[in-house]
Amino acid sequence: MIPYKTIIKIDRAGKQSVYIQLTNQFIDLIKERILPPRTKLPGSRTLADLIGLHRKTVIACYEELTLQGWIESIPKKGTFVHKDIPILQQQKWTKKAANKKDDKAGFTFKQNPILDRKFPQDYAEDYMYVNDGVSDERLTPIKELSIIYRKIANKKRTIKYMNYGTTYGNPELRETLVCYLNETRGLNITKDNILITRGSQMGMFLASQLLVENQDYIIVGETNYSSSDTTFEYANAKLLRVKVDENGLNTHDIEKLCKKYNIKAVYTTPHHHHPTTVTLCAKRRMHLLNLAKTYCFAILEDDYDYDFHYNHAPILPLASHDTCGNVIYVGSICKTVAPVFRVGYLIAPKTFVDECARLRRFVDRQGDAILELTFSNFIKEGSLDRHIKKVIKIYKARRDLFCKLLKEELSDYLSFEIPKGGMALWVTLNKKYSWDTVTEIAKQHKLIISEWQRYDVANTKHNAIRIGFSCYNDIEAREFVKRFKKTMQGIDIKESFS
Incomplete structure (x- = not known):
């Protein structure tokens, strides 16, 4: 007979119900073939006496096992392990195998090398990172947002937003953003032209999935936002690159490509080109819009940091000048307030927005309606504008100090x-040095430069990277520069001895 008293262990102080503990242990015994098919189980009274449990607990366990199909009760004969349970094919048990985590899948699946990016690893808190230019989370208006969120969550009318809603995003936020963006960015849109997304990246993903068919051509800058490259390539697009100078994307090069290829879209960050930070000049803006009309391609305008301009007022987006329905405009509140708040928007002609909403249903059923309502109120109360004015002063001072x-x-x-404007510098390294070497030596001074190669995917050897300044206060900026200087001095010393 199976030594039930020895092999079954019950933790009466545990959070899991006793009958569930007993059920799970019986399942393990059946899976491991200690209790093979057709094995007769002891009666409920007998088992209860053996392991010191109440009979009702054992009955509840047997009922659960029966419901799950592990055992079956045969009238006038007893309770048996189900006869049709197949053998579970397992590797031979060893102590090493028992402790091994399932790192490798036991099935095949598609692995796309396009997604193979070397993102920063986790280091101790005393390390500093070279980043793309991110907002300082310490400046997040948490108290103000939490008050609004709590007020909304406590209202009875909010209950209706607890269920499934529209894939277009919360209607109130859409209305609020229509007014706000029309006023601040010179747009001329209605509620039908806007889809709420979880950040601008979702907008780019949806747009690329709908735009690209069978390796269509998309034009991007010779230097470009690397995540957009990945997004387009994942959609099976072919990328054509044009030069970027002090006036932004070279639209004459774009025109030459339009005469040679059937261009589906041009991706641009015209306000502050990513990564070089230059602004697309007025002449080229108008030229690009005219090209889009002539050659019927989409302009995917990523306005990731519209609010952060220090020398003069922000430049209106291409979308504000679009009269032919060629511009798809994506942006977000994430960069402005804090990255954790995944609230963004995609603005385009209604037919395109409708299709994006249909696709979004199968990517992410809907956003966080309560959070979206919170930001609707945050904007309407003027809190977003006040926050922008506050952080612009701070980031401008940080830019000046960092430079x-x-x-x-x-x-x-x-x-x-x-x-x-923006939150980063485009920094060129002296040609006698290599970012490979700098990256390696910087680690010794607890300074991490990750994936610098993404800034030169066209292999132009410009020897520049993007360095963010906005998340460093006075003390941190000085410490960052101190570590960078030690890194460069370390390289000089190393080369003098080689």
Whole structure:
């Protein structure tokens, strides 16, 4: 007879019900073939006496096992392990196998090398990271947002938003954003032209999935936002690259490509080109819009940091000048407030928005309606504008300090132009140095530069990367520059001995 008293262990202080603990242990015994098919189980009274449990607990266990199909009760004969349970094919049991995690799937699946990116690893808190230019989460208006969120959540009328809603996003936020974007960005849109997304990246993904068919051509900059490259390539697009200079994308090069290829879309970050930070000049903006009309391609405008301009007022987006329905405009509140709040938008002609909403249903059924209502109120109450005014002053001061420190301490190693806006610098390394070497030595000084190669996918050897300044306060900026200087001095010392 199976030594039930020895092999079954019950934790009476555990959170799991006793009958469930007993059920799970019986399932393990059946799976491991300690109790093979057709094995007769002891009666409920007998088993209860053996392991010191109440008979009702054993009965509840047997009922659960029967419902799950592990055992069957045969009238006048007893309870048996089900006769039709197949043998579970397992590797031979060893202590090593028992402790091994399932790192490798036991099935085949599609692995796309396009998605193979080397994102930053986790390091201790005393490490500093070179980032693309991100908002400082410490400046997030958490108290104000939490008050609005709590007020909305406590209202009876909010109950209706707890169920499934529209894939277009919360109607109130859509109405609020229509008014806000029309006023601040010179757009002329209605509620039918806007889809709420979980950040601008979702907008780009939806757009690329709908635009690209059978390796269509998309034009991007020679230097470009690497995540957009990945998004388009994942959609099976072919990328054609054009030069980027101090006036942004070279639209004359775009025109030449339009005469040679059937272009489906042009991706651009015209306000502050990513990664170089330059602004697309007025002449090229108008030229690009005319090309889109002539050659019937879409302009995917990613306005990721519209609010952050320091030298003068923000430049109106291409979407504000579009009269022919060629521009797909994506943006978000994530960069402005905090990345954790995944609230963005896609703006386009109604027919395209409708199709995006249909596709979105199978990507992400809907957004967080309560969070979206919170941001609707946050915008209507003027809190977003107040927050923007506050952080612009802070980020401008941080830009000025960061640029000053780099010029004073690292001018022998780096060169850059002071950006008119945004949250990052485009920094060129002296040609005698390599970012590969800098990256390696920087780790010794707890400074992490990850995946710098993504800034030169066209292999032009420009030797520049994007360095964010907005998340560093006065002390942190000085520490960052100090570590960078030690890195470069370390390279000089190393090369002098080689």
